Amino acid sequence: MASLILLLAIGLGVTSSAIGNTDPYEAARQRMVERDLRGRDITDPWVLAAMARVPRHRFVDPSLGPLAYGDFPLPIAGGQTISQPYIVALMTQWAEIQAGQKVLEVGTGSGYQAAVLACLTDQVYSIELIPELAQDAAARLARLGYSQVRVRSGDGYQGWPEQAPFDAILVTAAAPEIPPALKNQLREGGRLIMPLKTFGGFQTLIRLTRQGNRFITEEICAVRFVPLVKPDPKKSKIGQRP
Numbered sequence: 023m024a025s026l027i028l029l030l031a032i033g034l035g036v037t038s039s040a041i042g043n044t045d046p047y048e049a050a051r052q053r054m055v056e057r058d059l060r061g062r063d064i065t066d067p068w069v070l071a072a073m074a075r076v077p078r079h080r081f082v083d084p085s086l087g088p089l090a091y092g093d094f095p096l097p098i099a100g101g102q103t104i105s106q107p108y109i110v111a112l113m114t115q116w117a118e119i120q121a122g123q124k125v126l127e128v129g130t131g132s133g134y135q136a137a138v139l140a141c142l143t144d145q146v147y148s149i150e151l152i153p154e155l156a157q158d159a160a161a162r163l164a165r166l167g168y169s170q171v172r173v174r175s176g177d178g179y180q181g182w183p184e185q186a187p188f189d190a191i192l193v194t195a196a197a198p199e200i201p202p203a204l205k206n207q208l209r210e211g212g213r214l215i216m217p218l219k220t221f222g223g224f225q226t227l228i229r230l231t232r233q234g235n236r237f238i239t240e241e242i243c244a245v246r247f248v249p250l251v252k253p254d255p256k257k258s259k260i261g262q263r264p
């Protein structure tokens with residue numbers, strides 16, 4: 023019976039999206055990869071493949087679905103934002119992640135960046151300060167098949183010491199300096215990518231590479247991220263919004 027309906031649907035020229043099989047945003051996503059990523063300086067085939075695969079529209083409010091593949095950031099819950107796809111791809115490319123390497127993300131937000139990382143390695147850890155966002159992102163990631171990503175609610179300034187060292191750390195919120203705990207949790211040769219606040223509200227995306235006791239800094243480009251919030255140590259419930 024099901025195959026009869028399918029044959030009928032095909033005969034009538036009903037597209038598979040109309041019968042619920044395909045992703046209605048597939049074409050928009052491929053266009054985004056060509057125009058905004060490959061059209062700029064994203065060249066790593068694994069990063070391009072990850073960006074072509076992860077359904078960004080499932081990480082934003084359904085009403086924003088039609089905008090999900092635009093070349094701009096989008097609002098998510100808790101007054102936070104999900105970065106422009108190009109910036110997600112750029113940070114991932116600079117992290118130079120090999121399969122099996124251990125990656126920490128600070129600032130889970132919607133879980134989108136974590137899902138992109140999960141296409142490159144099965145060792146993804148992500149920390150989010152706002153407990154509701156952490157919970158929602160963990161549930162969303164599991165629902166979409168990225169259940170290997172481990173999400174926890176807490177203060178990213180402290181990193182995830184029980185899982186250190188990491189081959190790569192991506193911080194998706196801006197701070198005036200690199201949190202010392204994150205530097206300490208980098209493996210030898212490890213890379214930390216994060217937006218650093220400079221002056222007058224400007225931010226620069228940087229990469230820090232650990233070489234023995236030395237850290238090499240490279241500047242990538244100017245960016246704009248939400249702040250990495252320092253929770254008040256006097257408050258007993260770390261991460262709760264006021």
Ligand code: SAH
Nearest residue numbers: 129130131132134135151177178194250251
């Ligand atoms: N990477 C996310 C977007 C991040 S927005 C995505 O792909 O959707 C930045 C996130 O950092 C916000 O969710 C914010 O709540 C979180 N954040 C801010 N300060 C933090 C801290 N100290 N520790 C952990 N997360 C923090």
